Amino acid sequence: MKALVKQKAEPGLWLMDVPEPAIGPGDVLIKVLRTGICGTDLHIRAWDGWAQQSIDTPLTIGHEFVGEVVETGRDVADIEAGDLVSGEGHLVCGKCRNCLAGRRHLCRATVGLGVGRDGAFAEYVALPATNVWVHRVPVDLDIAAVFDPFGNAVHTALSFPLVGEDVLITGAGPIGIMAAAVARHAGARNVMITDVSEARLALARKVGVSLAVNVAETPIAEGQRALGLREGFDVGLEMSGRPEAMRDMIANMTHGGRIAVLGLPAEEFPVDWSRIVTSMITIKGIYGREMFETWYAMSVLLEGGLDLAPVITGRYPYQDFDAAFDDAASGQSGKIILDWTV
Numbered sequence: 001m002k003a004l005v006k007q008k009a010e011p012g013l014w015l016m017d018v019p020e021p022a023i024g025p026g027d028v029l030i031k032v033l034r035t036g037i038c039g040t041d042l043h044i045r046a047w048d049g050w051a052q053q054s055i056d057t058p059l060t061i062g063h064e065f066v067g068e069v070v071e072t073g074r075d076v077a078d079i080e081a082g083d084l085v086s087g088e089g090h091l092v093c094g095k096c097r098n099c100l101a102g103r104r105h106l107c108r109a110t111v112g113l114g115v116g117r118d119g120a121f122a123e124y125v126a127l128p129a130t131n132v133w134v135h136r137v138p139v140d141l142d143i144a145a146v147f148d149p150f151g152n153a154v155h156t157a158l159s160f161p162l163v164g165e166d167v168l169i170t171g172a173g174p175i176g177i178m179a180a181a182v183a184r185h186a187g188a189r190n191v192m193i194t195d196v197s198e199a200r201l202a203l204a205r206k207v208g209v210s211l212a213v214n215v216a217e218t219p220i221a222e223g224q225r226a227l228g229l230r231e232g233f234d235v236g237l238e239m240s241g242r243p244e245a246m247r248d249m250i251a252n253m254t255h256g257g258r259i260a261v262l263g264l265p266a267e268e269f270p271v272d273w274s275r276i277v278t279s280m281i282t283i284k285g286i287y288g289r290e291m292f293e294t295w296y297a298m299s300v301l302l303e304g305g306l307d308l309a310p311v312i313t314g315r316y317p318y319q320d321f322d323a324a325f326d327d328a329a330s331g332q333s334g335k336i337i338l339d340w341t342v
């Protein structure tokens with residue numbers, strides 16, 4: 001089968017023929033229909049410092065996908081050939097304290113699909129049945145392909161109650177924009193989003209944010225005044241990974257404000273800890289999705305009318321992966337989809 005492979009320890013990706021994956025008794029074989037390109041895939045293509053430390057070549061990359069089940073292992077119940085599925089890309093150990101307690105998203109030995117083992121940018125992918133999410137509610141194929149980052153957005157946005165609250169989101173990348181749509185849908189009063197890219201702020205406006213602010217020109221405090229807030233934001237969702245965004249968010253929270261942090265900073269950085277202490281701010285790190293509470297929330301949010309269509313800005317046949325990756329790396333786009341059926 002065709003697969004997009006990190007074949008050599010150098011920048012680039014290679015579209016090549018590899019053997020179809022074999023399945024064990026608890027696994028499911030999936031014919032991949034569409035995949036989403038993630039920042040992680042861009043790091044692997046660019047072969048930056050993180051990729052050099054984290055990736056063993058050769059590796060089939062990719063973890064955001066939708067596909068159709070073609071075969072199930074002997075011990076698999078409740079999933080059948082023909083089911084439309086996406087996959088949870090965090091493979092957990094099943095043996096640590098958190099796994100045994102059912103808190104699988106807190107596993108201490110998580111292996112990433114398309115990072116620590118062969119991934120989904122291929123004609124077929126095999127996954128343990130316990131990592132498969134069956135779409136029982138009708139879903140658009142492009143949206144189903146990005147359930148993994150949509151799950152990051154939902155997990156972060158629903159970390160704290162949002163009804164009637166004033167919400168600040170730093171970073172209008174695809175995940176920040178999806179989180180803004182979720183916060184709106186979940187009943188926030190104001191949703192303000194920030195970025196330094198006008199193209200991305202324009203995308204964010206399409207999902208109905210109250211205010212989209214270019215922080216290269218306008219500080220967050222000014223946006224707060226424009227919205228008429230008197231005491232600061234109640235909930236912050238950090239989705240840029242940028243030190244200056246985190247610092248400015250902390251400075252603009254109300255006393256007792258709550259911040260969920262998804263953005264992954266490239267390195268350590270200082271923040272105003274006395275302000276966090278004296279304002280009694282809660283900061284919560286978010287990694288991945290809750291299995292499968294977040295997935296349940298995603299499906300029913302879509303069923304309830306949540307519209308993510310503006311987030312998808314490009315679709316390419318998998319053979320044009322280089323152009324698709326350039327589009328995704330441009331900093332102008334939303335989610336970019338690869339079609340594996342053409």
Ligand SMILES: NC(=O)c1ccc[n+]([C@@H]2O[C@H](COP(=O)([O-])OP(=O)(O)OC[C@H]3O[C@@H](n4cnc5c(N)ncnc54)[C@H](O)[C@@H]3O)[C@@H](O)[C@H]2O)c1
Nearest residue numbers: 171173174175194195239240241245262263264286287288
């Ligand atoms: N914790 C997890 O499980 C997890 C999973 C996926 C992604 N992530 C991280 O979440 C973040 C969002 O993911 P994404 O795919 O949307 O990333 P992205 O890189 O596409 O988006 C980040 C956005 O932040 C903007 N930005 C830069 N400086 C800014 C500033 N000072 N203020 C506000 N915005 C600024 C960028 O222009 C960009 O649009 C990334 O940091 C990513 O690494 C974490």
Ligand SMILES: [Zn+2]
Nearest residue numbers: 038064148149
């Ligand atoms: Zn991803």
Ligand SMILES: [Zn+2]
Nearest residue numbers: 093096099107
């Ligand atoms: Zn575990």
